[in-house]
Amino acid sequence: MWFVEEQVAGIVEAVWTSTLDEQIDRVADLPSVGLQRRTLTGCVNIVGAWEGQVVLQIPVELARRAAAKMLTVQDGELVLEDIQDATGELSNMVGGNVKALLPQPSRLSLPSVVEGQDYNLRIPGAVCVSRMVFESHGSPFVVTMHAREGT
Numbered sequence: 555m556w557f558v559e560e561q562v563a564g565i566v567e568a569v570w571t572s573t574l575d576e577q578i579d580r581v582a583d584l585p586s587v588g589l590q591r592r593t594l595t596g597c598v599n600i601v602g603a604w605e606g607q608v609v610l611q612i613p614v615e616l617a618r619r620a621a622a623k624m625l626t627v628q629d630g631e632l633v634l635e636d637i638q639d640a641t642g643e644l645s646n647m648v649g650g651n652v653k654a655l656l657p658q659p660s661r662l663s664l665p666s667v668v669e670g671q672d673y674n675l676r677i678p679g680a681v682c683v684s685r686m687v688f689e690s691h692g693s694p695f696v697v698t699m700h701a702r703e704g705t
Contacts, residue, residue: 559684565651566688566697569644574623578688592671594638596645600653602660606701607677608649610641614669616693617641638667648697679703 563580570578592614599607612620614637621640622629642665653660668675680700687696 559686561655562652562684562697562699563686566648566686569647569651570688570690573644573647574620576690578690581687581689581694583687592669594641595668595675596641596665597667597675598645598649598665599663600649600656600660601663603657604660604701606680606683606699608645608652609675609698609700610645610648610695611698612641612644612695613693616690616695619691620644634669638669642667652699
């Protein structure tokens with residue numbers, strides 16, 4: 555595999571610390587409640603010498619707190635688009651740093667963000683190569699790496 559999972563975990567931790575000024579913990583797996591509540595999923599595609607996706611799944615409460623910090627506003631001043639934008643930017647920051655680990659040339663897409671409850675994300679032609687669960691203030695979030703089959 556082209557990456558070491560610990561490197562990607564370090565990227566997630568560095569983005570969280572530098573952007574949100576919060577420490578996160580890596581946990582073995584999702585708690586029993588998992589991400590079954592309202593969630594935002596941010597995804598960036600990487601194309602070039604390696605092809606795949608970096609996906610961030612984050613509960614809306616945690617995404618809201620992140621958006622308030624990133625935009626330096628009070629929680630009550632946020633609208634859904636602010637929370638979606640913050641989720642997209644966090645996905646973009648993680649994806650951009652992961653891209654730096656990849657063989658070149660590689661390009662990063664703009665982030666896509668989906669918000670809802672009880673949905674599945676499927677990336678046709680890709681396989682999950684890494685799944686890491688983190689926790690911030692008791693809220694779990696998941697970062698997955700998908701690679702195009704045969705990459």
